[in-house]
Amino acid sequence: MFQCGLCKRNFKRLDHLARHVRSHTQSRPYKCHICPKAFTRTDLLRRHVASHESQTNSPSEDTPSSHRGLSSRVTQACRACASHHLRCSEEKPCRRCKKRGIRCVWNNPLDQDDPCISLDCDHQSEEPPDTQSADLGFPNNLALPLLPLVERGTSSPTLDVINALPDLVKNLDPSLKFDIEQFTFEFPDPNLLSGSWPYHGLVDLDINASMELDDVDVQFLNNYNSNIPFEFDSISQPERSAAHSTPSPLSTEAFETLYWRFRPNKKDYQGSEERYLSMPSNGHTSPESRVHLEKRVTCSELGMAARDKILAMVVKCCRPENSFRAASSFPSVKLLDTLLQYYLTSPVASAASFLHLATFDPNTRRPELVAIMAAAGAALTSDPALTKLGYAIQECVRVAVIRLWEEDNTMARDLQLSQAFLITLEIGLWSGHSRKVEIAEGLLQPLLTMLRRDGKLKRSAYPEIAMSHDLEGAALERTWLAWVESESYKRLSFRLLSHDASCSMALLANPLISYAEFSAPLPLSEEIWSSDSAKHWKAGWLSRANGRIFNIGDFLTDPETLIMHRDTVDVVAASFAMVSCSWSLCREHEELSRLVDNIRTVASLHLTPATKVTMRLELVLLHLHMQFEDIQIFAGLEGPDQARSMQPFICEWAQSESARRSVYHAAQIIRGARELSRASIDPITAIMLYHASLAFLAYGLLAKPQVDDWGTSSTAPDSAEEIFLDQPEDLTIRRFLQHGHGSPCIRSTSSGTVHLADPKSIMRVVTDILRSNYDNRPKPHLTEKLIQLMTGLEESLAGVTC
DSSP: OEEOTTTOOEESSHHHHHHHHHHHHOOOOEEOSSSSOEESSHHHHHHHHHHHHHHHSOOOTTSOHHHHTTSOOOSSOOHHHHHTTOOOOSSSSOHHHHHHTOOOOOSSOTTOOOSSOOSSTTOOOOSOGGGSSOOSSSOGGGOOTTSOOOOTTOOOGGGOTGGGHHHHHHTSOGGGOOOGGGGOOOOOOGGGOOSOOOOOOOOOOOOOTTOOOOHHHHHHHHHTTTSOSTTGGGSOOOOOOGGGOOOOOOOGGGGTTOTTOOOOOTTOSTTTTGGGGOOOOOSSSOGGGGSOOOOOSOSSOOOHHHHHHHHHHHHHHSOHHHHHHHHHTOOOHHHHHHHHHHHHHOTTTOGGGTSOGGGOOTTTSOHHHHHHHHHHHHHHSSOHHHHHHHHHHHHHHHHHHHHHHHHOGGGGGOHHHHHHHHHHHHHHHTSOOHHHHHHHHHHHHHHHHHHHHTTTTSGGGSOOOOOOTTOOHHHHHHHHHHHHHHHHHHHHHHHHHHHHHHHHHHHTOOOSSOTTTOOOBOOBOHHHHTOSSHHHHHHHHHHHOOSOOOBHHHHHHOTHHHHHTTTTBOHHHHHHHHHHHHHHHHHHHHHHHHHHHHHHHHHHTTOSOHHHHHHHHHHHHHHHSSOHHHHHHHTTTTOHHHHHHHHHHHHHHHTSHHHHHHHHHHHHHHHHHHHSOTTOOOHHHHHHHHHHHHHHHHHHHHOOOOBOTTSOBSSOTTTSOEEETTSOOOHHHHHHHHHOOSEEEEEETTTEEEETTOHHHHHHHHHHHHHHHHTTSOOOHHHHHHHHHHHHHHHHGGGOOO
8 A cells, every 4th residue: 555645645556645645746847948838748748849849940932731730839729729639820819710700819828837736626827828828748639538627726636647756756765775766657638538528618510410421422422531520730749759759639620520429409309310211212223132132041031011000000110291291102022031131141130139039020020120130131231311211110110110119018028029129229329310319328227127027137037948759749839939939039138148147348338238237148059040940959958958058157157167158148249248247247346446445435424314224334335245036936926836946055055144134234224214203114124124024034044153172063053142133343243244153143122132143023023113104004015015024024934944
């Protein structure tokens, strides 16, 4: 650990301490020999001196315009030019503001960098104006776009790590014998750091929601072949040797139309793309000729009846003024079939990984699924007209699927609609269209919720298939089709897991699916999945399937297991799932312990209702030490068979330190609930008590007495010291948590001491707390349901043994 000599804060890394110390000192040791300015880094000083040299060597008339742009910095840039990192002019109002017809403000530059700065943000420098001119060694138009703008009178300590080291070492223990020279390496350009870019809101670009390419667009793109966009000629840097060259920071304008930054305007609405639903013929080539289809993967061709169903769905979603045009020039059945096959054969889409091609008949599938597959094929082509057609159909399918779900809630469990909606989200996320990206990001949650509530992320949703050599004929066909539907749901879940991770990576957002909740068994091998008949499927099953069911957790624990069973499971799906879960772990690991410490600090300050905050914290810690959903299954959530299959895992957990810490945090929840005033237990508090009760139940049933060094039981109620877990932590509780010494128990207002080894009495204590908090008043419906549930568990405990 490294400690700051001024405020005594501790840091794990030396560069973090150096950055912190610089916020105290604000020293700039590198001074310009021409002007009074000083800088924190040598490279900033070199750039600044280069600007003086360029002023001395004034450009001649025959100097190229691209080089004349380097002649000098302006004394002071106006706010608009400085905000957008554009070159300003000495005369005010500047030429750029005059041309755009906006107000030119220049008396308070945004890029100011005062050499003498107080830590107080309101401090105003008394230095002469010429020394207050901003100069970080960049020209005005090269201000750092990846870092937020600093207020006047502040600096950015993140750039000062290296130069803070001499001051930092003075505060360290001399016995450490640090060699400062080993740390004087060159830091990379800070503009290469990853992260989000701040939006300053001074430019409002009108983004055409339809993305239509006209003659002006084509000329604009042709101009890119000879001219670099975003005025790079005006922000070029002085030439320097290759050894010291650094990449130029990008202009903020380059990020204005990025796909994740959507700025709605009146042109953005659900029907804005309906005009692209028609495919006009140019009289020479058919639309089908624009798609280079090498092969078909399904025997059945799309029929006219299926095309009519798609058209009816599209027209129903269109606005009345666009319905006739869409119906009169809607793509032909041949074009739709070609686009459908293009999607199924595309290596980019990998549709065969979750759609069963052997049983796929577009004429018997829902029109929403067939339409979105054709739309995906159109979006994958390089033809602008077909791409717009695909995006227009995607918009209609999105509306149609949501409407079906709302009109008939049973459709939320329809496999084909779920497949169609996931393809819709994939098209939107990778469209590059900011509106579609934002909608796709937002609508991922409803699909995930429906699959999660249907149990499709769990092992229990996929029953084992009873396969035998005697299975033949119609029975074999029915078994195969039932397996195809179950396996399709499984592969849909894995596709959703991968899509969630991709969305998180692309948009830098937290993934919605936790690796801990995803316990669906891995899909079987590609050879079994792609079998084109029931007989081939049976042969592949009997030759490859070994009867053992794996989930992604098995391979995360032991990756070599995947190599051993590569002929049994789908290695590609397993690999994508492992990477997706690793991404989730990567984002969670760094912040977890720090988050818990911060919550403890906030709770100790009593800034909020302390009891409920503490109870929530204890619930977080409770779930850190136990798999609550497994314990629910053990308690009978999914039936006696699943409960028995879960019992060995819960038995193993009950002997661990994690189990003892779980019941300790559960007891602290009980303690907090007792301190609440009458009728103040809200629904979330009741759920906390329910979670605590299940922790007590599993531990009380399955925890075996610990045996000490003398061979006697240390946790049996009759022979061991009673450890009251619903009290503040002390030495005896810590001894129990670490070594299991003592008999854990809690206090009851009615019966005194209740041992955790008596889970029936423990459940009664929890339900009594809920009942007594309301006296004789009516209880909320959820609270009453939880009381009934825990009472039922209490009554059933007599028949459960380990």
